[in-house]
Amino acid sequence: MPTDFNELTQRLPHLVETCRAYATQGRVATYIPELAHAPQLALGITLRHKSGLTATAGDCGIPFTLQSISKVITLLLALMDRGEQAVFEKVGMEPTGDVFNSMLKLELVQPGKPFNPLINAGAIVVSSLIDGDTAEHKAERVLRFVRDLAGDDSPSFNESVFRSEEATAYRNRSLAYFLKDNKVLDQDVEPTLHVYFKQCAIEVTCAHVARIGLILANDGVDPSTGRQLVPKRYVRIAKSFMVTCGMYNASGEFAIQVGIPAKSGVAGGILALVPGELGIGIIGPALNDKGNSTAGVHLLRLLSEQFDWSMF
Structure with a gap:
């Protein structure tokens, strides 16, 4: 890979500029009003290899929230x-085929629990399972964990995005109250949503996301220190969900066209990884109709094709 990585580093700026044009086909998220200010044509990428090599191109320094x-x-x-x-x-452990904020199957399919942890309903339940004495304590634990995985103490909460999401999250509140009524959500709704909105509003850069991807690519071990940050079994579970559910209801298409674990966010970020080799962080705020970065997905597709990244 280091030889390929040098070639990748040389090709990366051209590939980014080639894919930037696809941003015109997407739209910046507006249902969280604060996200509407993101630059639509931005596209940036950071790759971190287990050897310590790093490659960057485009607008990789733009901060964005994890969502x-x-x-x-x-x-x-x-x-x-x-x-x-x-x-x-x-x-559950199954993809839904529905949009990420759908509540359809919660009512239609018994026992009424979310199909997986990467749709909104599932993630709200997962947030309720994080240990902590208060909602703020739980949110701070999530932030500390992000900092540990990113190897940097600079990620922090973007309070403007948090307040914007909290004020307009009618669908997520509906999901949470439905889950509470179904007795799937054991905790109180508003404190649980506080944790969920806070985790989504953690602000990072492509470098942070790429480093998180590298830890996952290396089965939870920090390659620079040898420290096991996350048990291998849990990393494998997370990567399996990323393959089957990580790109919303475009996950199957992404698996065929790109073939690597990835997770997107509506701020335009993508966390991706090549197992055993490298972590990838992308920002491209213009989204397609599935909620994934339009230019970012095209960039990953080209990289996977040219450097044979697909797991399949």
Whole structure:
């Protein structure tokens, strides 16, 4: 890979500029009003290899909030706090084929628990399973975990995005109250949503996301220190969900066209990884109709094709 990585580093700026044009086909998220200010044509990427090599191109320094990328991180933390049995009593292990904020199958399919942890309903339940004395304590634990995985103490809450999401989250409140009524959500709704909105509003850069991806690519071990940050079993669970559910209801298409674990967020971020090799962080705020970065997905497709990344 280091030889390929040098070639990748040389090609990366051209590939980014080629894919930037696809941003015109998407739209910046506006249902969280604060996200509407993001630059539509931005596209940036950071790649971190287990050898320590790093490659960057485009607008990789633009800060953005994790949004749904945080669902992978809170899943790992909840598994570490509660274990598999407790988590999967409350959320399933199957893709839905529905949009990420759908509540359709909660009513149609018994026992009415979310199909997986990477849709909104599932992530809200997972947030309730994180240990902590208060909602703020739980949110701070999520932030500390992000900082540990990113290897940097600079990620922090974007309070403007948090307040914007909290004030307009009518669908997520509906999901949470439905889950409470179904007795799937054991905790109180508003404190649980406070944790969920806070985790989504953690602000990072592509470098942070790529480093998180590298830890996952290396089965939970920090390659620079040899420290096991997350148990291998839980990382494998998270990566399996990323393949089957990580790109919303475009996950099957993404698996065929790109073939690597990935998780997107509606701020335009993508966390991706090549197992055993490298972590990838992308920002491209213009989204397609599935809620994934339009230019970012095209960039990953080109990289996977040219460097044979597909797991399949």
